[in-house]
Amino acid sequence: MYRTHTCGELRIEHINNTVTLSGWVQKMRNLGGMTFVDLRDRYGLTQLAFNMETNAALCEQARKLGREFVVKVEGTVQERSSKNPKMPTGDIEIKVEILSILNKSVTPPFTIEDETDGGDELRMKYRYLDLRRNPVRKNIELRHRMAQEVRRYLDAQKFIEIETPVLIKSTPEGARDFIVPSRMNANQFYALPQSPQVFKQLLMVAGYDRYFQIVKCFRDEDLRADRQPEFTQIDCEMAFVEQNDILDTFEGLARHLFKNILNVTLEDKFPRMAYDQAMTLYGNDKPDLRFDMKFVDLTDLAKQKDFVVFNQAEYIGGICAEGCAGYSRKELDAMTQFVQKPQIGAKGLIYVKYNEDGSIKSSVDKFYTEEDLMAWVELFKAKPGDLLLILPGERNKTLPQLSELRLEMGERLGLRDRKKFVPLWVVDFPLLEWDEDSQRFHAMHHPFTSPKTEDVPLMETDPGKVRANAYDLVINGVEIGGGSIRIFDEDLQKKMFDLLGFTPEEAQDQFGFLMNAFKYGAPPHGGVAFGFDRWVAMFAGIDSIRDVIAFPKNNSGRDVMIDSPSPVAQAQLDELFLKMVQPK
RNA sequence: GGUCUGGUAGUUCAGUUGGUUAGAAUAUCGGCCUGUCACGCCGAGGGUCGCGAGUUCGAGUCUCGUCCAGACCGCCA
Numbered sequence: 001m002y003r004t005h006t007c008g009e010l011r012i013e014h015i016n017n018t019v020t021l022s023g024w025v026q027k028m029r030n031l032g033g034m035t036f037v038d039l040r041d042r043y044g045l046t047q048l049a050f051n052m053e054t055n056a057a058l059c060e061q062a063r064k065l066g067r068e069f070v071v072k073v074e075g076t077v078q079e080r081s082s083k084n085p086k087m088p089t090g091d092i093e094i095k096v097e098i099l100s101i102l103n104k105s106v107t108p109p110f111t112i113e114d115e116t117d118g119g120d121e122l123r124m125k126y127r128y129l130d131l132r133r134n135p136v137r138k139n140i141e142l143r144h145r146m147a148q149e150v151r152r153y154l155d156a157q158k159f160i161e162i163e164t165p166v167l168i169k170s171t172p173e174g175a176r177d178f179i180v181p182s183r184m185n186a187n188q189f190y191a192l193p194q195s196p197q198v199f200k201q202l203l204m205v206a207g208y209d210r211y212f213q214i215v216k217c218f219r220d221e222d223l224r225a226d227r228q229p230e231f232t233q234i235d236c237e238m239a240f241v242e243q244n245d246i247l248d249t250f251e252g253l254a255r256h257l258f259k260n261i262l263n264v265t266l267e268d269k270f271p272r273m274a275y276d277q278a279m280t281l282y283g284n285d286k287p288d289l290r291f292d293m294k295f296v297d298l299t300d301l302a303k304q305k306d307f308v309v310f311n312q313a314e315y316i317g318g319i320c321a322e323g324c325a326g327y328s329r330k331e332l333d334a335m336t337q338f339v340q341k342p343q344i345g346a347k348g349l350i351y352v353k354y355n356e357d358g359s360i361k362s363s364v365d366k367f368y369t370e371e372d373l374m375a376w377v378e379l380f381k382a383k384p385g386d387l388l389l390i391l392p393g394e395r396n397k398t399l400p401q402l403s404e405l406r407l408e409m410g411e412r413l414g415l416r417d418r419k420k421f422v423p424l425w426v427v428d429f430p431l432l433e434w435d436e437d438s439q440r441f442h443a444m445h446h447p448f449t450s451p452k453t454e455d456v457p458l459m460e461t462d463p464g465k466v467r468a469n470a471y472d473l474v475i476n477g478v479e480i481g482g483g484s485i486r487i488f489d490e491d492l493q494k495k496m497f498d499l500l501g502f503t504p505e506e507a508q509d510q511f512g513f514l515m516n517a518f519k520y521g522a523p524p525h526g527g528v529a530f531g532f533d534r535w536v537a538m539f540a541g542i543d544s545i546r547d548v549i550a551f552p553k554n555n556s557g558r559d560v561m562i563d564s565p566s567p568v569a570q571a572q573l574d575e576l577f578l579k580m581v582q583p584k
Numbered sequence: 585g586g587u588c589u590g591g592u593a594g595u596u597c598a599g600u601u602g603g604u605u606a607g608a609a610u611a612u613c614g615g616c617c618u619g620u621c622a623c624g625c626c627g628a629g630g631g632u633c634g635c636g637a638g639u640u641c642g643a644g645u646c647u648c649g650u651c652c653a654g655a656c657c658g659c660c661a
Binding site for chain 1 (some may be wrong): 595609618623
């Protein structure tokens with residue numbers, strides 16, 4: 001037998017018990033006459049004590065252990081003569097009687113400690129060692145508990161978990177597909193799913209009216225800290241529901257997870273905000289509502305004087321940064337540089353200081369009187385001591401720039417508290433967005449999203465104005481999930497494909513199976529998918545989803561541990577009728 | 585596809601206007617030490633300065649190219 005207990009469970013009440021423990025050598029402390037060894041497993045640390053006086057041979061053996069050796073010990077639990085209140089097992093130690101080395105270890109390339117000395121790259125290469133560290137293990141365990149709670153909640157709501165295929169068909173819409181060549185079907189390819197979208201809709205047609213799956217999805221696009229080529233969704237679909245039924249059901253899921261994992265009670269009804277309003281007030285379709293700082297539209301008021309920068313601007317908007325009137329020239333310059341970064345791209349930043357003493361100082365004093373500026377201050381509802389930050393320009397460029405500025409100010413003012421959680425449903429997304437490159441409309445959500453009934457006539461006259469029955473769940477400015485009520489009518493779906501620029505033949509070729517299915521009694525249905533990795537990262541209080549994935553890929557989509565992707569043998573290529581081409 | 589930052593001991597980093605033998609901490613190894621738990625003390629080994637070219641009497645340092653890593657933009661229905 002390898003163990004009677006884990007390394008995390010022995011306490012003072014186990015004194016005099018004879019126990020067997022197995023684990024890894026975390027640390028050795030050789031004091032000469034005595035040697036202490038910290039033994040580690042998933043559950044904790046237990047101190048092993050060896051004494052030269054009582055058993056010299058055993059103590060000599062213990063001194064030869066190295067970091068990360070795997071050992072089994074048998075011995076007696078004894079009370080420590082000097083206890084360690086920082087450790088759960090700090091009151092006891094094992095007086096070892098038998099020590100067996102189960103496996104040796106070479107010296108690990110970095111220290112297996114909470115604060116490791118290893119850099120990211122090295123820890124990725126030796127991920128199996130990094131996973132031994134507490135902070136990483138905690139994230140993986142958190143992920144497990146969240147997955148279990150998702151299943152518990154959805155099962156109680158009569159959802160059933162159904163697996164869908166991974167080798168499916170490539171479709172032109174959306175992200176780039178990963179493709180898999182077929183050996184048995186020469187020159188034909190499977191694609192890995194970007195999501196199980198069409199399968200879950202087919203399950204609705206099949207009458208499985210509440211489906212879910214915690215499932216891998218694949219998108220061959222460039223990566224970020226919060227994006228991986230393969231990622232996990234909580235994928236859900238319901239039949240015989242309207243938008244509100246879905247929002248209520250999944251608000252329930254969110255509340256369940258927050259309560260059972262973080263012990264955070266969220267409000268009973270999540271606020272809902274139309275997409276247009278989110279863009280106007282926050283310049284962003286996923287506003288962070290942990291703080292207010294709404295945009296104020298200054299366009300009309302500011303255009304009354306001889307200031308050409310404003311008079312030429314389509315839109316002038318600003319935010320009120322509370323208590324920032326005391327900002328120095330240096331701080332204001334830093335803010336200006338922030339909005340001028342290429343990623344943000346504003347030309348400049350205008351400020352108005354509403355000082356504590358009621359006086360006003362601005363960067364546009366030459367063009368506006370104190371009375372003019374006082375009218376701005378009133379429009380912003382600013383208090384003495386506040387600072388107005390204003391950006392002019394094209395509306396659809398300035399709103400996102402102002403959003404970046406708002407988030408930066410929120411950060412500087414400490415308003416983005418990681419312990420605070422503010423959920424929001426953003427609803428009424430546009431059905432389509434115009435794509436300049438291809439000179440056609442793209443589906444903003446996906447091609448199966450239903451337009452709002454009252455907007456259907458606009459599909460003929462002004463497709464860009466059509467709103468969709470689509471919604472995103474946003475928490476703290478992070479898009480946690482999104483979904484829509486689907487089209488379940490064959491004719492409407494055809495019209496949608498037509499708007500997206502598919503010929504009837506192309507639509508039939510790509511999505512014929514779905515439209516055929518709709519001929520056989522498709523129920524009204526809709527669903528939602530949550531980015532599970534992002535949700536776990538948020539609960540873990542971190543920004544990178546890599547830290548909540550056991551074996552993540554790097555920036556370039558490589559797994560540096562197994563070194564993939566990698567070339568394959570010529571014979572494999574031949575079997576698949578593939579030929580290599582040298583990249584330019 | 586683009587912008588920016590970085591690459592020096594096993595590891596994390598420092599390295600001055602371009603100038604002697606490239607340092608520190610930690611890890612590793614050896615010695616001492618009977619209550620440590622970031623043990624302590626003494627000592628030792630450990631470097632193609634990512635790679636290639638160039639400028640120079642002289643390059644870790646400057647220039648160009650290249651590879652790798654990270655962040656961001658484009659992209660991601």
